[in-house]
Amino acid sequence: TLAASLMMMHALPMEAAANDKGAFVKVDKTHFARAGQRYYIAGANFWYGAYLGAPSKVGDRARLLKELDTMKAAGINNVRVLAVSEKTDMPSAVRPATTAAPGQYDEELLAGLDYLLAELAKRDMTAVIYLNNFWQWSGGMTQYLNWFEGTKALDPNVTKDYEDYMAKTVRFYRNDKAQAEYRNVIRKIVQRVNTVTGKRYADDPTVMSWQLANEPRPGNARTTAEEKAVYVKWIADTAAFIHGLDANHLVSSGSEGLAGSAQDGELFMQAHRTRHIDYLTYHLWPKNWGWIDSRNVAATWDGALEKSRHYLNVHIDYAKRVGKPIVLEEFGMDRDNASFDIKAGTTVRDRFYGEVFNVITTRAAKGDPIAGFNFWAWGGAGRAANRDYWWKEGNDLMGDPPQEEQGLYSVFDTDASTIALIKETAAKLKALERK
Numbered sequence: 001t002l003a004a005s006l007m008m009m010h011a012l013p014m015e016a017a018a019n020d021k022g023a024f025v026k027v028d029k030t031h032f033a034r035a036g037q038r039y040y041i042a043g044a045n046f047w048y049g050a051y052l053g054a055p056s057k058v059g060d061r062a063r064l065l066k067e068l069d070t071m072k073a074a075g076i077n078n079v080r081v082l083a084v085s086e087k088t089d090m091p092s093a094v095r096p097a098t099t100a101a102p103g104q105y106d107e108e109l110l111a112g113l114d115y116l117l118a119e120l121a122k123r124d125m126t127a128v129i130y131l132n133n134f135w136q137w138s139g140g141m142t143q144y145l146n147w148f149e150g151t152k153a154l155d156p157n158v159t160k161d162y163e164d165y166m167a168k169t170v171r172f173y174r175n176d177k178a179q180a181e182y183r184n185v186i187r188k189i190v191q192r193v194n195t196v197t198g199k200r201y202a203d204d205p206t207v208m209s210w211q212l213a214n215e216p217r218p219g220n221a222r223t224t225a226e227e228k229a230v231y232v233k234w235i236a237d238t239a240a241f242i243h244g245l246d247a248n249h250l251v252s253s254g255s256e257g258l259a260g261s262a263q264d265g266e267l268f269m270q271a272h273r274t275r276h277i278d279y280l281t282y283h284l285w286p287k288n289w290g291w292i293d294s295r296n297v298a299a300t301w302d303g304a305l306e307k308s309r310h311y312l313n314v315h316i317d318y319a320k321r322v323g324k325p326i327v328l329e330e331f332g333m334d335r336d337n338a339s340f341d342i343k344a345g346t347t348v349r350d351r352f353y354g355e356v357f358n359v360i361t362t363r364a365a366k367g368d369p370i371a372g373f374n375f376w377a378w379g380g381a382g383r384a385a386n387r388d389y390w391w392k393e394g395n396d397l398m399g400d401p402p403q404e405e406q407g408l409y410s411v412f413d414t415d416a417s418t419i420a421l422i423k424e425t426a427a428k429l430k431a432l433e434r435k
């Protein structure tokens with residue numbers, strides 16, 4: 001009938017369009033390519049995106065759609081999200097968790113990732129999905145050690161001892177039982193069939209890359225040569241395992257760069273030379289690393305800017321030497337005078353974002369292997385619920401995970417000046433795609 005043929009005609013172009021939009025992101029020498037064209041990442045960190053996509057409990061699908069539309073309107077084309085979390089007694093971890101115990105996964109929460117991917121596809125956005133966490137705020141590697149070593153999961157917000165935390169958490173890489181459960185989880189996610197679209201994740205171009213973990217480190221400041229070797233091998237073996245499950249997608253480590261490589265540039269490059277790692281990643285944190293004092297910007301800005309510019313550039317140079325693209329997939333700055341209050345200004349943040357974007361767009365325009373950014377982190381409509389700015393189960397989720405004050409680094413939907421900078425930079429990178 002006429003109606004059916006009109007339906008068919010209507011269906012075909014849509015289907016064709018989806019296929020065009022839905023090409024897998026690939027690596028073309030030192031850049032990304034998608035559907036035969038260069039592809040740059042103008043992305044957001046949105047660790048809780050799958051939580052918002054859950055059908056009930058912590059889910060808030062109406063908010064998720066609004067957040068994705070606001071990000072899309074800001075030119076954001078990619079989000080970096082947490083796939084799984086591990087149930088733990090650590091006070092500063094997110095609740096609920098997708099994994100209650102080894103082999104016990106919450107299908108409702110995992111359906112949140114399905115829904116997120118389905119909605120990203122509609123907006124021609126892609127996702128970098130990380131499969132573990134070196135830090136405690138989603139349970140992470142220390143919780144795996146609680147399960148398989150019987151040791152207490154270490155919450156650095158309680159112990160106040162990050163050096164001890166890092167030295168102990170790297171035992172994860174060598175614990176065979178922990179690695180076996182980790183690979184069970186990887187297999188479960190990478191080989192998942194999306195309950196919303198019916199599409200296998202491994203066949204879904206909405207996924208840009210699988211990421212081993214958020215910020216995996218080889219050890220603490222006194223990382224030994226043996227620990228470095230274990231780390232390099234763990235990255236290569238795990239990345240190879242993922243590629244064995246999924247021949248379509250890229251794999252990345254989630255490394256911070258030098259700060260996450262015991263300040264050892266050779267280690268950073270060596271860890272990413274394996275053919276199983278498709279691109280490099282790095283993260284830039286002037287406040288966390290003590291380069292800037294937000295309560296004394298006048299005295300510390302110049303030094304922080306100099307260190308930041310060096311950090312930005314040296315890792316692009318490392319990527320050149322390794323011959324792969326690199327993404328600045330985390331960077332952030334707090335609000336003026338170290339305030340967590342959404343009403344506080346973002347003068348210093350905007351200056352910092354502007355300097356970061358200047359280096360990225362300048363080096364990208366020169367053809368250097370910087371393939372884009374993800375700022376940390378999208379707060380959107382989320383609002384802090386408590387006067388002390390700490391998160392409690394049931395409160396809004398936002399860019400700052402539970403181990404940090406709610407409002408520390410989040411870019412809220414009311415932060416118009418910052419969003420304008422992001423939009424402007426996204427447009428500059430988009431223009432380079434057409435070169």
Ligand SMILES: O=C1NC[C@H](CO)[C@@H](O)[C@@H]1O
Nearest residue numbers: 135214215288330401404
């Ligand atoms: O991955 C991360 N990097 C830095 C963020 C802000 O401190 C932190 O919340 C997260 O653990």
